[in-house]
Structures are given as C-alpha cells and as structure tokens.
Amino acid sequence: MKIAILSLLCGFVVGLVFAAFKLPIPAPPAFAGILGIVGIYLGYKFVITVMPLLLR
Template identity: 70%
Template sequence: MKLILLSIITGAVVGFVFAMFKLPIPAPPALPGIMGIVGIYLGFQLYGWVAATFLK
C-alpha cells in the first residue's frame, strides 16, 4: 500500500510540474496507456506460467 501511495504522490507532483511549465503531459492517452500496462503485466504472467509448465 505504501508503494502505491508513493507512486500516486510522485505522479501528482510530476503532473503538477508539467502543468506549471505548460508542457504536454508525459503520458500516453488514458485508455491506450492503461491497456499497454495491462498487456505488459499479462505477458509477464504468461511467461511465468509457460516457464513453470514447459521449462521445468
């Protein structure tokens, strides 16, 4: 939980600084960005399953 809270605070600070200097937000569009993160997580989990099942 502490790691999640620190991540949110860090993201908020970075977003604030970018807005203060009128820079574009350093993130992809909301839904495609989230889906990319989900895809990376699923690929990581899939590798763990494949390695445990077939590469014993």
C-alpha cells in the same frame, strides 16, 4: 502498499509540475495507451510467475 501510494503521489507531483509549465504529460493520453501499459505489466508478471511453473 506503501510503494504503490508513494508511486501514485510521485506521479501526481510530476503531473502538477508538467501542468504548471504547460508541457504535455509524459504518459499516454488515451485509455488504450493505459491498457497497453497494463498489458506490458501483466505479460511481465506472467513470464516471471507462471512460466517457471509450466516449465517444471
């Protein structure tokens, strides 16, 4: 949980810096882009955790 909170805090600070310099955010601006990132994470976790169980 500590890593998740630190990651959120780091992302928040990066967002502040980008807004202060009036730069576009380095993240998907749309909900579909965020879902794409979540899908990449879920696919990775599936291969790491479920695939070894299926290949036994």
